Amino acid sequence: MIEVNGIRKSFGDLVALDGIDFSAPDGEVTGLIGPNGAGKTTALRILYTIMRPDAGQATIDGFDTVESRQKVQERIGVVPDSRGLYPRLTAREHVRYYGRLHGMNGQGLESRIDDLVDVLEMSEFIDRRARGFSKGQMRKVAMARALVHEPQNYMLDEPTNGLDVTASRAAHRLIRGLRDQGRCILFCSHIMQEVAAISDRIVVISSGRVVAHGTPDELRRQTGTDELEDVFVRLTGGKRIEPHVE
Amino acid sequence: MWSSVFIVFAKEVRDNARDRRSLLVALVYPLLGPILLGLLLSAAVGMATAQPGQKLVLAVGGMENSPEMAEFLDRNDVVVVPAPVDPRAAVRASTVETVLIIPPGFSERFHSGQTALVTVIFNSSRLPGLIAVNQAKQLIGDFNREVLERRMSERGIDRSLLQPLSIKNVNVASGKQLAGLLLLMVPPLFIFNLFMGGVYLAMDTTSGERERGSLEPLLINPVARWGVMLGKYLAALFYTAVAVAAQLIAFRIIFGAVSPPDLGVLSAFNIGMIIGVFLTMLPLMMVAVGVQVIIATITRSYKEAQTYLGLLPLIPAIPGMVLVFAPVQAQGWMMSVPIFSQTLILGQLVRGAPVAFLDVAVSMSSSVMVSALLVIVAARLYERENLIFGN
Numbered sequence: 001m002i003e004v005n006g007i008r009k010s011f012g013d014l015v016a017l018d019g020i021d022f023s024a025p026d027g028e029v030t031g032l033i034g035p036n037g038a039g040k041t042t043a044l045r046i047l048y049t050i051m052r053p054d055a056g057q058a059t060i061d062g063f064d065t066v067e068s069r070q071k072v073q074e075r076i077g078v079v080p081d082s083r084g085l086y087p088r089l090t091a092r093e094h095v096r097y098y099g100r101l102h103g104m105n106g107q108g109l110e111s112r113i114d115d116l117v118d119v120l121e122m123s124e125f126i127d128r129r130a131r132g133f134s135k136g137q138m139r140k141v142a143m144a145r146a147l148v149h150e151p152q153n154y155m156l157d158e159p160t161n162g163l164d165v166t167a168s169r170a171a172h173r174l175i176r177g178l179r180d181q182g183r184c185i186l187f188c189s190h191i192m193q194e195v196a197a198i199s200d201r202i203v204v205i206s207s208g209r210v211v212a213h214g215t216p217d218e219l220r221r222q223t224g225t226d227e228l229e230d231v232f233v234r235l236t237g238g239k240r241i242e243p244h245v246e
Numbered sequence: 247m248w249s250s251v252f253i254v255f256a257k258e259v260r261d262n263a264r265d266r267r268s269l270l271v272a273l274v275y276p277l278l279g280p281i282l283l284g285l286l287l288s289a290a291v292g293m294a295t296a297q298p299g300q301k302l303v304l305a306v307g308g309m310e311n312s313p314e315m316a317e318f319l320d321r322n323d324v325v326v327v328p329a330p331v332d333p334r335a336a337v338r339a340s341t342v343e344t345v346l347i348i349p350p351g352f353s354e355r356f357h358s359g360q361t362a363l364v365t366v367i368f369n370s371s372r373l374p375g376l377i378a379v380n381q382a383k384q385l386i387g388d389f390n391r392e393v394l395e396r397r398m399s400e401r402g403i404d405r406s407l408l409q410p411l412s413i414k415n416v417n418v419a420s421g422k423q424l425a426g427l428l429l430l431m432v433p434p435l436f437i438f439n440l441f442m443g444g445v446y447l448a449m450d451t452t453s454g455e456r457e458r459g460s461l462e463p464l465l466i467n468p469v470a471r472w473g474v475m476l477g478k479y480l481a482a483l484f485y486t487a488v489a490v491a492a493q494l495i496a497f498r499i500i501f502g503a504v505s506p507p508d509l510g511v512l513s514a515f516n517i518g519m520i521i522g523v524f525l526t527m528l529p530l531m532m533v534a535v536g537v538q539v540i541i542a543t544i545t546r547s548y549k550e551a552q553t554y555l556g557l558l559p560l561i562p563a564i565p566g567m568v569l570v571f572a573p574v575q576a577q578g579w580m581m582s583v584p585i586f587s588q589t590l591i592l593g594q595l596v597r598g599a600p601v602a603f604l605d606v607a608v609s610m611s612s613s614v615m616v617s618a619l620l621v622i623v624a625a626r627l628y629e630r631e632n633l634i635f636g637n
Contacts, residue, residue, distance in 0.1 A: 048466050051631055073468035080466065082634075084459030088264040089257075100253045101467040129264075145463065 001026050002047060002153060002186055007056035009042055016042040018208035019056065024186040024201070026152070029179050031199030032188035035236055039208045040188040041081050041157055047186070048078045048155050060153055074102070077151040079159055083142035087131035091122060094130065095144045102149035109148075116144045119174065136167045143171070154178060156187035160194060172198050196228045206236040250469040254477025258451050259484055271446045272485045276493035279435035283428060284500035290424040291504055302381055305329045305336075308348040312356065315348060315364075318389050337367045343378035344368040346386075359397070426597065430573075433592035434566030436493065437585065440527060441534045441559035443489025444482035448538035451478040453551040462634050471633075472625035475539070479621065482535045490527060494520045523595065526606055529613030530588045534562075536620025543627045565589050581608040584616050 002024040009017040017039045024030035032040050045051040047058050049069045057064060063071040085094060092113060099109045117126050120140045125133065130141065139162070146154065159175070160168040175185055175198055189195050195202060202219055204212040212219055212235045216228060223231045262268040307329030309316050319326055330336035333345040347365040355362040364386060368379035398404075455461040465474065498520055538555060545551040562585045569589060574580075576594070581587040587609035594601045627633065 050462060050465060050634060070468045070470070073466060076466070078463065078466045080462045082459030082462045084455075084461075084463075086261055086458070086460060088261050093257075097253070097257050098463075098467060101250060101469055103468075142463070 001061055001184055002030075002058070002155075004043070004047070004058045005056055007043070007046060007053045007058060009039075009046060009051065009054050015208055017046075017053075020205065020208070020210045022203045022210055022213050024184055026184045027179060027182045028200040029175055029185045029187070029198050030201045030203060031195035032186060032203050032205060033190065033192065033195045033232065034188075034205035036190060038205045038236070040190075040205055043205065044155050044157050044186070044188055045081070048076055048080065049073055050080070074149075075151050076153045076155060077146035077149065078154070079139075079142050079146045079156045081157045083138070085130040085133065085138055085141055088129055090129050091126045091133075091137070091141045091144070092117075094141050095148050098145040099148040104149060112148060112150070113144075116147060120144055121170070135162045136164065139163060139167070139171075143174070151183075153184045154186070156185070158189055159187055160189075160191075168194070192229055192232055204232065204235045211235045247470065247473055251473045251477045251480070254469070254474055255480045255484070258447065258478055258481035262447050262450060262481070262485065265446075265450070268446050268450070268485060272443055272489045273492055275442060276439045276489045277496045279439060280493060280496035280500045283431055283435065283497075284504050286428050287425055287501070288504040290428060301325050302385075303327060304382060304385070305333070305342045305345045306348065307333055307345060308350065308352070311348045311350055311352040312362075313353070314356065314393075315389060318392065319385070322385065322388070324385065333367050337369050337375070340369065340372060340375070343372070343375045344382050346382055427570075429596040430570040430593065432497070432596045433569065433589045434563040436490075436527075436592055437530075437566055437589060438559045438563040439493050440486065440490055440531055441538075441562050444484075444486035444531075444535050445538055445555045445558065447482040447485045448478075448535060448542045449548060449551045449555055451481060452539060452542035453545055453548045456634060457548045465634065471628040475625050475628040476621070479535055479539050479624065482538060483531060486531045486535055487524075487528070490531060491524060494523060519595065523592070526591060526610060527588055529610045529617060530584060532617035533584050533613050533620065536617050536624060539624045540620060540627065543624060543633065566593075569593060576605065578605075578608075581605045582612040584609075584613040587612070 004020055004022050006019050006021060007017050008015070008019050020039070020043060022030075032043065034040050042051065046053050047060070047065060049065050049072055052066055057066075059065065060072045061075050063075065065072050089097070095113050095116065096109060099105075099112065104112065113126075117123050120143060122137075122140050122144065125137050130138070133141070139159075143159070146156075154175075156175070160171050163171065172194075175187070178185055179200070196216060199216065201215055202212070203210055204219070212222060212231075214222065219231050219235075220226060220228070223234045225231055225234065301323050303325045304319065305328070306315075306319075306326050309326060309328075316326070329345045329347065330342060333342075333347065336342050337345055345367040347367065349363060349365070352362045352364070366379060366382050366386070368382075369375040370379075455464065465471065498517075537558065541554050541558070542551045545554060565586050566589045573593075574590075576590045580590055581604075587605070591601055591606060591609060593599075
């Protein structure tokens with residue numbers, strides 16, 4: 001369960017978030033959408049404890065992201081904006097490193113990694129060093145290390161950006177599977193079709209503010225349009241959402 | 247918490263063990279200084295063994311032409327070896343330093359009281375050649391004087407008549423002293439290596455990690471930022487320690503190989519001393535890695551970090567370089583200055599001068615305090631938001 005109350009964040013003169021409120025309940029996929037530069041990544045970075053808000057408060061399962069940083073970190077699995085790998089470590093070593101940092105070890109950790117290899121279809125490269133991995137392989141490793149400790153809450157920053165259709169669909173299946181287990185998933189994207197396809201609830205951000213918040217149907221009703229694309233164009237003040245590239 | 251520090255430490259050590267550059271800096275670079283010094287030392291030791299009193303080896307062509315000369319050389323403890331087939335070429339190629347040629351007919355001219363000719367072939371472009379030719383000429387001069395004195399006394403002439411002046415040569419510059427001078431190069435080489443050993447790791451684990459984009463996900467794990475920093479710090483310290491140990495062992499082996507037992511300064515370099523030096527220098531390693539981690543953290547990019555950290559090892563080596571040419575008497579306050587105190591202590595050790603326990607204690611504790619400060623500063627820097635995104 002993720003709750004955001006009145007978060008503001010500025011970088012010098014630039015106001016990135018101008019007081020946003022929303023929540024992402026358990027058992028649902030919440031999509032955060034907005035044009036480039038709307039503040040999606042900044043909002044996620046505050047939620048996954050990498051940035052501190054100037055004002056306002058965010059909680060994960062009731063724990064404050066600033067006051068109880070470590071408690072929050074134990075409860076989240078994140079595919080962040082930057083998701084670099086260590087070129088000299090194998091995919092398995094990446095996942096194992098993160099599992100250990102979450103206090104896992106021994107047979108429990110190893111069998112969890114084996115499960116992830118099956119789910120994410122990584123068997124082909126799991127014991128290869130990361131130097132030279134394709135974008136899709138890198139994304140899978142990033143996903144595996146976010147999932148290894150089986151947290152309750154997931155935050156995914158553009159999880160399918162740069163993936164081909166098959167890989168994107170596999171990622172979507174995985175996200176729905178997590179939702180069906182009762183987990184809380186918050187992901188951000190600027191790809192409207194993706195948000196429409198897997199979100200139970202949508203939060204639209206524009207210029208650092210939440211301009212709409214609801215289920216896809218609610219948003220359609222609010223704006224009086226049938227096409228979600230038109231919903232976004234109207235809500236974001238005419239700013240164009242980039243077309244889906246699949 | 248400490249187990250997380252260890253997990254980060256173990257990952258960085260393993261990751262960098264797979265990197266040729268890290269290994270090169272930790273295991274190969276440290277050997278270069280000792281090898282260079284070893285070569286210079288063996289030359290100095292060679293000069294020391296060529297002192298009077300040691301047996302001189304002289305290549306002689308046509309020894310059979312002068313039994314008198316053969317007898318003289320033998321009496322003066324000179325080891326005579328046959329001259330090479332082409333003496334000039336051999337000397338030019340430095341396979342021998344100098345060759346004495348006694349031509350046929352020498353004996354006839356010698357016994358008839360005429361001036362007999364000998365030839366000395368040498369190569370003045372080489373220092374060992376000059377030393378060898380001086381020794382050969384000295385021998386020939388001595389032989390000349392001996393024959394002259396014998397002939398004069400046979401004719402009843404007082405020898406002092408022909409020798410109004412006598413020169414006694416006393417050369418105090420010995421190879422042993424030259425070796426001592428070369429040993430003064432040990433402290434700056436050592437300090438340079440100490441500041442070099444972990445440099446690559448400090449960069450790779452901080453600015454490298456940021457530039458690869460792996461720092462952001464790493465810091466989302468439930469580990470305090472200072473814990474992540476400390477794990478990386480300890481990994482860089484480990485590689486520094488490996489580099490320092492590798493160099494100490496290299497010094498031991500190479501000095502052991504080139505120095506004859508009578509060079510007392512060097513024989514002090516034993517295993518106990520290696521361990522002692524290592525422990526004495528450990529606080530300075532902690533300072534060095536602290537500085538490296540801070541620089542790698544505050545610089546905006548890997549390239550920028552590389553520029554500063556590439557130059558860094560030279561700066562602490564400067565005091566040692568200056569002390570080679572302008573030695574100072576160690577004073578109490580100097581021992582509280584990191585880098586300087588270690589340079590002085592190393593200097594005392596290699597000279598075989600006594601090292602005061604109090605000096606070592608002051609040096610170690612002051613450096614530990616400075617390194618603790620640096621670690622605290624580095625931990626603070628890790629808390630900053632722009633750690634991940636540069637400035």
